[in-house]
Amino acid sequence: MILKITMAVSGILLVLFLYVHMIGNLKIFLGAVDFDHYAHWLRALGTPLLPTMWYLWIQRAVLTLAVLAHIYTAAVLTIRAKKARPVKYAHRPKVQGSYAARTMRWGGVIVLLFIVFHILDLTTGNLNPVGDHEHPYANVVADFAPERWYVTLFYALAIISVGFHLWHGIFSAARTLGQQTMKGQRRAKAIALALSLVLVVGYLSVPFAVLVGLVD
């Protein structure tokens, strides 16, 4: 149970980050000057209380801890689940619950692989065709260029995986933290779906805009 509470709390923290990150991404529609200005502001966030970049590193540390805690608890619970059913059913139809619920584990792995790629691409710039720290707008435009369709495809796949992950994850976190009425269950599931859809649409709008030339 402590494991599950840890999973729920770390998950909620990560969802909050995803929302803030999405709002930042959407600044790309305001143009290169605004977007680059926003990106540079992130480094200065917390100044003058903290030295430059300090806040950013604190946030990175907290998020890394949350990701590690989330993965650790998921791994322990998965191992426990495997041990709890040593002999498999010979006949096992697809589970009756949602697609989202039964893809949590592999969906999570896809998302993790994407996070690694995403950091190497748009944070460190190693895998980015431009990789210019001073001009993130240009990095994004180069990243989703039509000839790099596979990057866009992987991005879209990862975002959709996040959407499914959160559709069940947000509801599951609410339940783990004690949501307990039938009316609340319907509401929690609806909110989880709405929050996931907003995130998917918000994140996918950026590569879509680059592809159709709205952002260039």
Place this chain on the structure above:
Amino acid sequence: MNIKVRVWRQSGPSDKGRMVTYDVKDISPDASFLEMIDVLNETLILGGDDPIAFDHDCREGICGACSMVINGVAHGPEKATTTCQLHMRHFKDGDVIDVEPWRAAAFPVIKDLVVDRTAFDLIIQAGGYISASTGTAPDAHAAPVPKKDADAAFEAATCIGCGACVAACPNGSSMLFTAAKITHLGLMPQGQPERDSRVIDMLQAQDDAGFGGCTNMGECTEVCPKGIPLSLIGRLNSDYRKAIAKS
């Protein structure tokens, strides 16, 4: 009707076990699933074979003894129905029906379709009780219970402890069972003294017995013959969170 059944045969706890196919002929569509197995067993006995061992008792859907996973679904395809109350008219002539025992480390197979559900008793022993004074019976209505709570407690108390929730759970978790007991006792005034220790002890017993962790997938409530709602697990979680905050 004529059907084929593929049944899990396992001669004892140490046997590896396998699916064996049998033809079952001239079954009435009005026969219950267990009666169909009875008929099959009669032919097996007449042929000198070992009959299929399975658990059953009341055969009217209230004892929780029958325990078969039919075509991959605990208690078969009908909603809110125990295996004994499932009738052959829900199958088609010529169907091949797979019958397996509950699959869980905490429910080891004793023979064929019979599993050992002692693990549920251990969970109950850990906290599924209340303290009551001995002596003369207390006055009726000495402890008033709001109608809403009485109804909700009764709904949870309809759990017959069959274990279908564990059989269906992709994680092999007994959370719905434990949550039903926590809710049933925790909603009553008589259940308050042990409310905090109950949830901690019963969850510990559940983990110790080798059940998996709940991921709120909701498979359990789909197969529950009593339709115990998934929301009770939230109540257990809430009770647990409050109990550890106090301890």
